Amino acid sequence: MQPFAQVAILGLGLIGSSLARAVRHNMPGVALAGFDQDPEVRATGNRLGLVDRMAETAAEAAHGADLVVLAVPLGAMRALGASIRPALAKGATLSDVGSSKQAVIDQLSDLVPAGVHFVPAHPVAGTEKSGPEAGFASLFVGRWCILTPPDGCDPEAVAKVAAFWTRIGSKVETMDARHHDLVLAVTSHLPHLIAYSIVGTASDLEDVTQSEVIKYSAGGFRDFTRIAASDPVMWRDVFLMNRDAVLEMLARFSEDLAALQRAIRWGDGETLYRRFEASRAIRRAIIDAGQDTDAPDFGRPHGEPARHP
């Protein structure tokens, strides 16, 4: 028994297309409809066979679905929600994959027709790639999906959405939307902002050329460039939509960085050592929790050393 029989995925980028593949792979009986506002993405989706039925409009895709998932940047949620409103059947469930949850609730709540369940969700998974060809079925395996049902949400609908994500391989957690936004501000939004920022800093130097930055990036910089290669529209919207939590975390980060700066300026090796030493425990815990690989250097290939006897 599948939690949903007809699923519509609106937006077929990295996340939407991965979700389509994951549904296909794990819930073969489910009828899958899809839509993307970009005709090229729809054509690619058809070529890849992502869905059973590629619709020409969002409403057409949503029509008849018992689960409709919005997988578009946060800034596009409200317009999309409005466009599918007439197509949502009584008893259907509306969900999404947005990275900031209070914003999604604020944008969509008044659009949800009576009798339709609204269960916002955020799968904490992704890569630095974008688009329908970048998706893959196992993207969500072992990763957390956070549900943030608004007050008064039907518990049965929440349970069905939880079962849906579990079926795909995710672990599911439920929390308040505002708390979600604070947690993600520190675990995801702040790291992305910092990564984007340092990549900008490194590109704009007078004394160090860009080619030097690239050549010697293996010293640490390249790790930041990975997440700074993520979709710029999606991330612009995240920062605009989760503004308060991001600014709060940024202020704390800036304070902590200033303390390290001061320690460097005054040659306070003890403070530096104490702070650095503490970081190892968190890394260990992330690996133990299965949220990262323990392979040195992310298991990056170093090539096979040539032998010259």
Next chain:
Amino acid sequence: MQPFAQVAILGLGLIGSSLARAVRHNMPGVALAGFDQDPEVRATGNRLGLVDRMAETAAEAAHGADLVVLAVPLGAMRALGASIRPALAKGATLSDVGSSKQAVIDQLSDLVPAGVHFVPAHPVAGTEKSGPEAGFASLFVGRWCILTPPDGCDPEAVAKVAAFWTRIGSKVETMDARHHDLVLAVTSHLPHLIAYSIVGTASDLEDVTQSEVIKYSAGGFRDFTRIAASDPVMWRDVFLMNRDAVLEMLARFSEDLAALQRAIRWGDGETLYRRFEASRAIRRAIIDAGQDTDAPDFGRPHGEPARHP
């Protein structure tokens, strides 16, 4: 013909032990001597067969070597240099693997006996792991090794050290020590400082628990924890020894971050988008230069999705 016949590696952590393995693998005829001030590391090195001769003192290891490589944290270089001084034979070459080059030159120059060549080097390679068991022979393959010979350095000695690193699989570049320090401040030291700092910020929140930070780290945070798991002594010394360049880069980074902060506060999506968009080009260039893998999400395993038909 090997560039050196007898090599001594002093310090057998990640870098020193990798270098020993690389020499063994690529220059089988070379006689390898080793030393580490930690008796446990020496015992491990013996068990792993890292070197032909494990010495009980640094001077004993250096004795008779035509290349002596110091592979210890920057803060330990001068004492080590002083201790091996009497053992350095005329015509021998002294080198190192320190991450900050002017500091190494400042600490060692007056200790180098007449007739001994001093060729500082920095292989821009490493992982977040430490110790002799973390090393591997291919660590330096395809990575850059930067030589920073001081004024008046014998070009033939420089060429031999370059040949040595080339033999190991590295690409070799020569530059001025101060320029090296500026380049590495941005490509390596600043990223590490920021990573250490954000890991600290995330550990110290009241509203978000550490277990939440760990659970949801796949949203970006975990990438920062990798480099923040690096050796704390080594990094303390880097920041103390490359202070001016690090503070300079940090000031620039803080300015750039403040500009993004302002854009978020004022809802300036255009500025955010423009900055984020620019980052992708640098990522692409790093991958094209062979300095990182193009595998999505660093090729991290996502597990195989379980099928429940």
